[in-house]
Every structure is written in structure tokens, then in C-alpha cells.
Amino acid sequence: MKLAALDVGTNTVLMLVVECADGTNPKRLKELTRITRLGRGVECTGHLDPECAARTLEAISEFAAQARALGAERIVTAATSALRDARDGEAFIAQVRAATGVQLEVISGETEAYLSYLASARGLRLDPAADLLIIDIGGGSTELIAARAGVPLKLVSLEMGSVRLTERIIKHDPPTPSENRELEQTADAILRALNWRFRPEVAVGIAGTVTTLAAVALGLDHYDHEAVHGARLERRRVVEVLEWLRALNLEQRKALPGMMEGRADVIIAGVTILERILAHFGVDRLIVSDQGVRWGLVWRELEHSLRA
Secondary structure, eight states: OEEEEEEEOSSEEEEEEEEOOTTSOOEEEEEEEEEOOTTTTHHHHSSOOHHHHHHHHHHHHHHHHHHHHTTOSEEEEEEOHHHHHOTTHHHHHHHHHHHHSOOOOBOOHHHHHHHHHHHHHHHSOOOTTSOEEEEEEOSSOEEEEEEETTEEEEEEEESOOHHHHHHHHOOSSSOOHHHHHHHHHHHHHHHHHHOOOOOOSEEEEESHHHHHHHHHHHTOSSOOHHHHTTOEEEHHHHHHHHHHHHTSOHHHHHTSTTOOTTOTTTHHHHHHHHHHHHHHTTOOEEEEOOOOHHHHHHHHHHHHHHHO
């Protein structure tokens, strides 16, 4: 069976096409990524930006066509923060269905967190007995998952993301010291309100902020799944790269080796969120995964098939 998984996020549209055979792990056939910034302005206006919506529709149309050309029998989907929040989200979903035949499923933050857990648990060889924290920093929200042996998963979706906090706080390029402090204070306040008393033994970071940070920290000329997936980042290295990013203007950040296209303008907010999470939970080292919600969709679909 060939299956496609489509993740329509606040910042990025991603598609994964895999081939699944009984008793084997899914084989990656194609990965497609495009930053369309669907969530631009949603926090302020409550509506989708028409230009961003058009770019997103175009990306979905092209990706769906490529998946079908590769023989994908089904396209499973997840739409996250931007379409959860936008008042005209249903109209956009109808437009996508009419134009492409793809039915977007708007998932809750808790479902998003669970899919992130599935992707991390299946995609990395981790000790199942270790207390695990999974960090998924998106454009509009951040999902945290606490996994402990013998205890139900603890899932939460927080209204802080790289795009959301950039739009809310950063008005200068590069950000001023007061803006950087406000980013930190905003993240700290949200984390304190969470009131989780949890000290993980292992932390995993997924999604574009973390994978871009890893690529920059590793100095990769071109993004390399094999180099990024499973990479280890010390918290002190995260702090070093964050300070470096804060000193650069947008054009300088764009020129950095490893900086993924469309990430440079929101990377400071995203890495600040990550650094404050690591500080809050007392984490000294992060394992990077480049298998996010789209992989979670695949694993969920395979689980459903086995139960059917």
C-alpha cells in the first residue's frame, strides 16, 4: 500500500509519501515541503490572509498531484493551529476539497501532540522506560508531550509558536534586547501557568524550528535528513546559536548555512521558545527528530489498518 500524509501548518505545508508492507517500517518515497505562512495575521484579524491562503491551496494541489502520480491510494491529513483559529477556516477547507479532492481534517492541539508522540516514539530508538518530553514547536502553537512508563500520556497545546510570537512581539530587525526579553518572559509565563512538575530524562524536539536549528548548528550546506534526524544538541549550544541569531539581521540569517528557506524571519522566536522550555524542565540535551506530525499520521493509519 502507498499512503500520503499531508500536514497543513501555520507556517509550512508538508507531505510525506510512503510505501507500507506488512511487517516492515514505512519506506519513504517522497518528502515535499513549502512554507506558505497560512497563519500570517490570523492572531490579529481572525481571518486567513488571501495571498497566504492562495499559496497554501497551490501547494496542496501540487503535492496531492505528486502523491497520486506516485500511486498513493489515500491522502490522510492534519490541519493545525491556523485553521483551528481562523473564522474562515471552514470556507478554506471547502475550497481545498473542491479544487483538489483532499479533505482536510482540522485536529485539536491534543491530537497534534499525540501524533507528535507517535512519530517520535516510532521514529527514534529510545529507552521505553525513560521519562520522555517531546517538544513540537509550530508556527502558531507548541505541543508538549510527557511520556512515562506505566502512566497515561500527558499532552498539552500551548498558544505560543514561532510565527505567533514573532508577529506579536518583534518589530525590529534584528530584535531589540527588550523584544528578546519579552519573548523570554512570554514563554516563561506560559510554561509556569502549565504547572507541570516533570523532570525528563530524555527530550526530543521535532518540527521546523528544531530541525533548522540543528542544520545551522551543524553548519550543513544542504539539508540532510540523515544528519539531522537523531542529532544531539546540548542546551549550551542552543543558547550559543540563539545569541548568534539575535545579533544578525534578516538577510544575514537567510545566508547562514543550514537556514531553511522561509524560516529566517521567525527562527529567533522559535529558538527562544525552545531554549525556555529546556530551561524550564531542566533539560541539558535535546535529541532532534525530523519526523513530525506527517509521520504520526502514517503510524496512526497503520495502527487503524491492523485493528480493522
